[in-house]
Amino acid sequence: MSTKIPGDKLAQFRNAAIYSSLDRKDQSSLEELASNRRLSVQQLRQVLEIARDLQMWGIGPISSWIEELPPADPREGKRQAVKTVDTLVSRWEEERRRGPEYTGNAPVYGASPRSIMESTAPATILGSCPVASEKTRCCNLQTLDAVINCGFGCTYCTIQSFYDQGRIYLHSDLGRRLRELHLDPEGIYHIGTGQSSDSLMWGNRENLLADLFDFARRNPNVILELKTKSDNISWLLENSPPPNVLVTWSLNSEQMIRWEERGTAPLEKRLDAAARTALAGYLVGFHFHPMVPHDNWRESYAAVFSRLLSDFDPSRVAMTSFGTLTFIKPVIRAIRERGQATQVLRMPLTETAGKYSYPEDTKVDLFRFGYESLAAWHEKVFFYLCMEPAGLWEPVFGFSYPDNTSFEEAMKLSYRSKILSPRF
Numbered sequence: 168m169s170t171k172i173p174g175d176k177l178a179q180f181r182n183a184a185i186y187s188s189l190d191r192k193d194q195s196s197l198e199e200l201a202s203n204r205r206l207s208v209q210q211l212r213q214v215l216e217i218a219r220d221l222q223m224w225g226i227g228p229i230s231s232w233i234e235e236l237p238p239a240d241p242r243e244g245k246r247q248a249v250k251t252v253d254t255l256v257s258r259w260e261e262e263r264r265r266g267p268e269y270t271g272n273a274p275v276y277g278a279s280p281r282s283i284m285e286s287t288a289p290a291t292i293l294g295s296c297p298v299a300s301e302k303t304r305c306c307n308l309q310t311l312d313a314v315i316n317c318g319f320g321c322t323y324c325t326i327q328s329f330y331d332q333g334r335i336y337l338h339s340d341l342g343r344r345l346r347e348l349h350l351d352p353e354g355i356y357h358i359g360t361g362q363s364s365d366s367l368m369w370g371n372r373e374n375l376l377a378d379l380f381d382f383a384r385r386n387p388n389v390i391l392e393l394k395t396k397s398d399n400i401s402w403l404l405e406n407s408p409p410p411n412v413l414v415t416w417s418l419n420s421e422q423m424i425r426w427e428e429r430g431t432a433p434l435e436k437r438l439d440a441a442a443r444t445a446l447a448g449y450l451v452g453f454h455f456h457p458m459v460p461h462d463n464w465r466e467s468y469a470a471v472f473s474r475l476l477s478d479f480d481p482s483r484v485a486m487t488s489f490g491t492l493t494f495i496k497p498v499i500r501a502i503r504e505r506g507q508a509t510q511v512l513r514m515p516l517t518e519t520a521g522k523y524s525y526p527e528d529t530k531v532d533l534f535r536f537g538y539e540s541l542a543a544w545h546e547k548v549f550f551y552l553c554m555e556p557a558g559l560w561e562p563v564f565g566f567s568y569p570d571n572t573s574f575e576e577a578m579k580l581s582y583r584s585k586i587l588s589p590r591f
Contacts, residue, residue, distance in 0.1 A: 184504050185215050185216070185218070185219045185503060185504070185506070186215060188219075188222075188506050189218060189219075189222065189228075189229075190228065192228065192230045193218060193227075193228050193229050193230045195230075196229065196230035196233045196234070197211075197214065197215065197218065197229065197230075197233070199233075200214070200233050200236075200251070201214075203239040203241075204239055204247050204248050204251045205244070205245065205247070205248050206248050206251070206252065207248065210248055210252045213252060213256070214229070214252060214255060216503060217229060217255055217256070217259045219503045219506060220259065220262075220503070220512055220513070221259075221262075222506065223502075223503075223506060223507065223508055223509050223510075223512070224262070224509075224510055224512075224513050225508060226262065232255060232258060233255075236251060236254060236255075260515070262513060263512075263513055263514055263515050263516070264515050265513070266459075266460055266461060266462070266510075266513060266514060267426075267459060267460075267461035267462070267510035267511070267513050267514070268461065268462045268510065268513075269422035269423075269425075269426050269461055269462060269510065270462070273422075273425040273426045274426070274507070274508040292311060292312045292313070292338070292341075292344050292345075292348075293309060293310070293311055293312075293348055293358070294309065294310055294312070295307075295308075295309060295310065296308045296309075296310055296359075296362060297310065297362060297363075298325060298362075298493075298554055299554075300522075300554070302519065302556065303554050303555055303556055303557070304552065304555065304556070304557040304560060304567075304568065304571060304574055305554070305571045305574070306357070306551065306553075306571070306574055306575050306578050307357075307571055307572070307574075307575040308357055308358070308359050308362075308392075309356060309357065309358045309359070310358070310359055310360070310362040310363065311358050311359065311360045311379075311391075312360075312362075312363045312364075313338065313341060313360045313363075313364070313366075313375060313378075313379060314335065314336065314337055314338075314360075314363065314364035314365075314369060314375070315335065315336040315363050315364060316334065316335040316336065316363065316364055317335070317363075317364045317365055317368075318335055318364075318365065318368055318369075318430070319365060319368065319396060319428070319429065319430045319431050320429035320430045321396075321427060321428045321429065321431065322426075322427045322428075322429065322502065322507060322509040322511050323427060323457060323492055323494075323498075323502070323509075323511045324498075325494075325495070325498050326363065326364075335364070337369065337372060337373045337375065338373065339373060341373065341374070341375060341378045341379075342374065342378040342381065345378055345379070345381070345382040346382075346385075348382075350386055350388070350389065352388060353388075354388060355388050355390070355579050355583065356386070356388060356389045356390065357389075357390045357392065357575070357578065357579055357582070358389055358390070358391055358392065359391075359392040359393075359394055360379065360391070360392070360393055360394070361392070361393065361394025361395065361415075361417075362394075365394075365395050365396060365397055366392075366393035366394050366395045366414075367393060367395040367397045367399045367400065367403075367414075368395065368396075368397040368399055369399075370399050370401065370402050371402045376402050376403070376406075377406075379391065379393070379412075380406065380408075380409055380412065383409040383411050383412050384409045386411075387411055389411060390411055390413065390579065390582050390583070390586065391409075391411060391412050391413070392412075392413045392414075392415055392452075393412065393413070393414050393415070394415045394416075394417060394454065395414070395415070395416060395417070396416070396417045396428060396431035396432060396437065397431065397432050397437075397440075398432040398436040398437055398439065398440035399432075399440075400414075400440045400443060400444050403444055403447065403449065404443065404444070404447050407448070408447065408448050408449045410450075410586050410587075411586050412449065412450075413449070413450045413451070413452055413485050413486075413582065414441075414444050414449050414450070414451050414452075415451060415452035415453065415454060415485075415486070416437050416438075416440070416441045416451070416452070416453055416454070417453075417454045417456060418434070418437060418438075418453050418454065418455055418471055419434070419455065419457070419458075419459075419471075420434075420459075420461070420464060420467035420468050420470075420471060421433075421434045421467060421470075421471075422461060422462075422463075422467055423457075423459055423461065423467075426509070426510065427459075427509060427510070427511055434471065438474055438475075438478065441453070441479070442478050442479065445479060445480070445483045445484075449483075450483055450484070450485045450582075450585055450586065451479070451483060451484055451485065452484060452485040452486040452487065452488075453475065453484070453486070453487045453488075454487075454488045454490070454553065455468070455471075455487070455488065455489050455490070455537055456488060456489065456490035456491070456553050457490060457491045457492040457493075458489060458490070458491050458533040458534070458537060459491065459492060459511070459514075459533075460525075460529060460532070460533060461510070464533075465536060468536065468537065468540070469540055472537065472540035472541055473540075475487075475541065475544075476541065476543055476544070481543075481544045481547035481548050482547065482585070482588070483585075484544070484547075484548045485548070485549065485581070485582050485585055486548060486549040486550070486551065486578075486581075486582070487537075487541060487544065487548055487549075487550050488550070488551050488552065488553045489533070489534040489537050489538070489550075489551075489552055489553070489555075489563075490552060490553035490554055490555060491524060491525055491529075491530055491533060491534075491555075492511060492514065492524060492525065493522050493523070493524040493554060494516070494522065494523045494524070495521065495522055495523075496523075499512065499523065515529075519556070527556070527558070527559060530555065530559055531559060531562045531563060534552060534555075534559065534563040535562065535563050538550060538563055538564060549577075549578060549581040549582065550564060551574070551578065
C-alpha cells in the first residue's frame with residue numbers, strides 16, 4: 168500500500184469512524200487513491216462518505232469504483248484530484264437519483280438497546296415543536312416531553328441528534344408536573360407527546376398514560392395527541408377515553424416499515440390497532456411521514472390508502488398528514504456513523520434553509536398521490552402537510568393558508584368539531 172499521503176492527513180483519514188468500518192480492500196484502495204492523486208483532506212472526507220453510502224445501500228464496494236477510474240497521471244497535479252472526485256461524485260449522485268430499492272429480505276434489526284432511567288430534573292416538559300421552522304408552514308403544535316428519547320430504531324430518526332442514545336428517561340413525577348402546568352382556560356391547545364418519544368410503546372409504565380388521561384380530563388380545552396408506531400393499545404382499550412385525546416399512527420409502505428422502521432409494529436398490526444382503538448371510542452389519525460419514492464412506491468402506498476378507506480369510518484378520523492424525509496447535517500452524520508444497512512440517504516438531497524430533502528417536484532408527486540388516493544375523505548377529514556414549504560400546499564391540495572396562525576386555527580376548529588360530536 169502506498170504511504171505518500173502526508174502524515175497529518177493520513178492520521179485524520181485513518182482515525183475517521185467510517186474508515187475503520189470498511190474492509191481492508193476498501194481501505195487500501197482509498198489510501199492508494201488519496202496518495203497517487205493527491206486528494207485534500209476535504210476530498211478524502213467526501214470520498215469516504217461515498218464509500219459509506221455504498222456500503223449502507225448494498226451496492227459497493229468503493230474499491231470496484233476506484234478500479235474503473237482512468238490511470239493516474241502525475242503530470243495533472245491538483246487537477247487530477249478534482250477530476251477523480253468529480254467522477255466518483257457524479258456516479259454517486261446517479262445512484263442517489265435512482266432512489267431506494269427494497270428488494271430481497273430486509274435486514275433483521277430490533278430496537279436499539281437503551282437503559283431506562285427515571286428523571287426528576289426540573290426541566291420544563293411543555294414546549295414548541297423541536298423541528299418547527301419559519302421556512303415551513305407550521306401548525307404551531309406544542310410538545311409534551313412525557314418520555315425523553317425513543318426506544319425504536321428508525322433509520323431516519325431526528326431524535327438521534329437531540330438526545331443521549333444510550334438512555335431513555337421516564338418521569339417519576341409526571342402527574343405532579345402536569346398538574347403544575349398553567350394553561351389559559353380561555354385558550355385552545357393542541358399538544359402532542361410523540362415528538363421526543365413514541366407515545367404508546369411504554370404503555371402505562373410509571374403511570375404514564377393514566378397521568379396523561381387525567382391531564383386531558385382536567386383540561387377540556389386541550390387537544391392531546393398521542394402519536395405512535397406501536398400496537399401497544401391494551402391499556403387504552405381497558406380505559407374510557409377522554410373525548411379530547413386523539414391517538415394517531417405513523418404509517419408507511421410495507422417496504423419502508425420492514426427496512427427502515429426497525430423495532431416498530433408491522434403495518435398490519437398498526438392498522439389493526441388503529442381500527443380497534445377507533446371502535447373503542449377514540450378519535451384516530453394517520454401520519455404518512457416520511458413518504459419515500461422507492462421502487463413500486465405507488466402500488467405500495469396505494470395499498471395502504473385503500474385499507475384506510477375500507478377499514479375506517481372518516482367520522483372517527485381526525486386528520487391525515489403527509490411529509491417526507493428532511494435531514495439536518497448532524498442526523499446525516501449520525502446515520503453514516505451507525506452504518507446500518509439503509510437506503511434513506513439514497514436520495515437527491517436539496518438544501519433549503521439549512522435542511523436537506525427531496526426536490527419540490529418529487530414532494531408534490533408524493534403528496535398529491537396520497538391526497539388524491541383518499542379523495543373520499545376530502546370533505547370529512549383534516550388534511551395537511553407537516554414541516555413542508557407553504558408553496559407546496561396549492562399544487563397538492565388546491566388551496567393554502569396565508570400564515571401559520573390561520574393553519575393552526577383551522578386545524579383546531581376541525582379537531583374540536585369532532586371531539587364535540589357524538590362518537591356512536
